[in-house]
Amino acid sequence: MILMTACLGPVVLPTLSLAQGYRPQPAPSTKPTAPAVPGTTPAAPAPGTSATPPGAVVVPIAGGDVTVVADRLEEVGPDKLLVATGNVEITHGAARLMADRVEMNRDTGDAVAQGRVVFYDGENQLTGRRIDYNLKTGTGVVYSAEARTTPYYRISGERMDRVGESVYEVHKGIFTTCEDDSPTWSFRFGSATADLEDFVYGTSASFWVKDIPLIPFLPYFAAAIRRERQTGFLFPKFGSSGEKGFYTEIPFFWAISDSEDATIAPIVYAKRGIGTSAEYRYVLSEQQRGTAAGFLLQEVFKHDATRGDFSWRHDWAIAPGLTFKVDGNIVTDDKVLSDYGDRLQQRSSQRVESNVFLTKSWESWDFVGNMFAYQDLTTRRPVELNRLPDLELQAVRQPIPGMPGFLYEVDAGFVNFVRDVGSNGLRADLHSVVSRPISVGGLFTVTPFLGGRLTGYDKTVTGFHASPGITTPLEETDNDAQLRRLLETGVDVQTILARAYHVGGFWNIDAILHTIEPAIHYQFITGHGETRLPQWTDIDRLGQTNLMAFGVTNRIRARTIGGGATEEPVRWEAARLSLAATYDFEKNQSGDVLSTVILQPVDRVRLRSDLAYSTHGQGIQNATNDVSVRFDPVTASIGTRYNDPGNFNFLVTGFSVDITRFVSVQNTNNYDMRTSTFVESRVSTDIRFDCFALNFEYVHRHGRDDEVRFALNLLGVGGPIRSSVGLGTLEGTNNAR
DSSP: OHHHHHHOOSOOOOOOOOBTTSOOOOOOTTSOOOOBOTTOBOOOOOTTOSOOOTTEEEEOOTTOOEEEEOSEEEEETTTTEEEEEEEEEEEETTEEEEEEEEEEETTTOEEEEEEEEEEEETTEEEEEEEEEEETTTTEEEEEEEEEEETTTEEEEEEEEEEEETTEEEEEEEEEEOOOSSSOSEEEEEEEEEEETTTEEEEEEEEEEETTEEEEEEEEEEEEESSSSOOOEEOOOEEEEETTTEEEEEOOEEEEEETTEEEEEEEEEETTTEEEEEEEEEEEEETTEEEEEEEEEEEOTTTTOOEEEEEEEEEEEEEETTEEEEEEEEEESSTTHHHHHOOSHHHHTOOEEEEEEEEEEEOSSEEEEEEEEEEEETTOSSOOOOEEEEEEEEEEEEEEETTEEEEEEEEEEEEEEEEOSSSOOEEEEEEEEEEEOOEEETTTEEEEEEEEEEEEEESOEEEEEEEETTEEEEEEEEESOOEEEEEEEEEEEEEOOEEEEEEOOSGGGEEEEEEEEEEEEEEEEEEEEOOSSOOOOSGGGGOOSEEEEEEEEEEEEEEEEOOOGGGSOOOEEEEEEEEEEEEEETTTTEEOOEEEEEEEOSSTTEEEEEEEEEOSSSOOEEEEEEEEEEEETTEEEEEEEEEETTTTEEEEEEEEEEESSSSEEEEEEEEEETTTTEEEEEEEEEEEEOSSEEEEEEEEEETTSOOEEEEEEEETTTEEEEESOOGGGGGTTSSTTO
């Protein structure tokens, strides 16, 4: 009804007259039509058509003319009460009302529709037992009402009062996106406001699963209709932890404008304190956007400490080739990620970094300006070596004008190193190399190179001293400037041997290409002023060098059989075996042997192994191995992380299976093989239905609290609704995680 009153207007549709008191019958063209009901108007044929539906009349009323079709239409009493009965259909443009009986007062505009009332307004549908409305004022009431709006929203109530165009006040109502008569899930309201084109929000609400009030009271609820962003409270989150106690979070989403929004979530930990998490998102233009996020907690129930984590990301494409980026992150203390983070990578972070970049690219030159700072989470002493700023100008390898065949490259940098504990100062560096590739009979390429390096410092190291809490000696410096001068020369030798083989469709492979790529690199560096230099980065450790690196790579690339003009062949690296080693003539010793193995015979199977092996009897130094297999509906992976100097040896496994199209199970494990403990294990189950999805997750952490979590995603409401709160909801916004 309410939607109908909004659409019934003064436009008169083409009609045919209807004899008073008689059922509508198509009149032969050779006979005159019957007398019309007083006050109704015969209609001419619609433009572009030969005739209009028979039995339709135009009824002028106070609210504007409407078109009526019914089995019977009559005028009753002195009040000009028009009564339409039997398959009544009132139309105006795209709006259409159908009922068993409709009574209309032409003077007041009052109308009553009863019996199987259905109203269509575009894609929206409104049904009810009875509709009372006034066409003149545009007000009305729908009793035992249900409104449906595309694609899947349902709002029902004991009564719905129209308060504006497509806007209703719902009394004792229900909101859901489920189709079943007893909805799988629903929100029930004492009262609510619903705009079928925009939103619904209510008070004195509750959340029901079938006929069970799962959450018996919610002070407020809001959901967007037909759009993703709508201001309002989201579903509360609950959980329990032995260390933190019972916790709850009530998130509020604020659609500030079309280009910015925010989520603010007050948090209470029963054993820790009170805080909040927040995330602000904005788009300033097509070239400029960003996100700011934070977590802040006052541990009033523990030590009254202030704990928090904050981040800001901003991307700005100022002009072609010119960009500005901010990736800022800060924590209040070294343990906040460990105490309140979620994933193992987040909880075990050793540092939190912040960067501000300004980059400019030309055809053959690149400039990068960087402000870099970080927080070391492994020590209480402020030993962080920040670069404020770090400026670098690079010329990529390019021809030297007037010298055919010769190439040059340049790398110039300036850094201001800043820190509280340890040496700091300025460093300027200029590195230039000239090379000349020479093809030897088309068999291999020899590239000799010659270069130089000038590095200036405003500090000279005068000694070292130990400091409590710091494992390495600290440099003592004075303000004497010095210049390091290095000369380097060497040669690169490389070639590629290739051969193609036609497979003929085995495993859908059309052909493979086998290449063997041997390479040798020799470098000799000598110079002056290499002593008493501050050791800030790897550049400062360059000195007398006489080194050879050599290796060979075997690759097999595959190509599938194409599907004609509509399907391009797929090309990928099916196998790789690389071996590399070094020999230091200065120290008269060999370096570690490095190997990489990659196997991917089909897209469902992939193996990669990276290994570093000591040539001095110390065995394997580093090993990373990963195998993943996917044969629907099962996906599995297993990997190892081994580092001998770092003293860790981890086994990482993953497994997922789609049991049915509605149910899937996932599992991940991080197992420390040195201590025989599961550092972190997770098992989760996803259950998907037509109008909602559930996720249950169990998290085990060695020496910490185990957790049981849930996530509920309701179709069309947003979300997901999660039990993860605080820092866990912000995971991924910080590059340290």
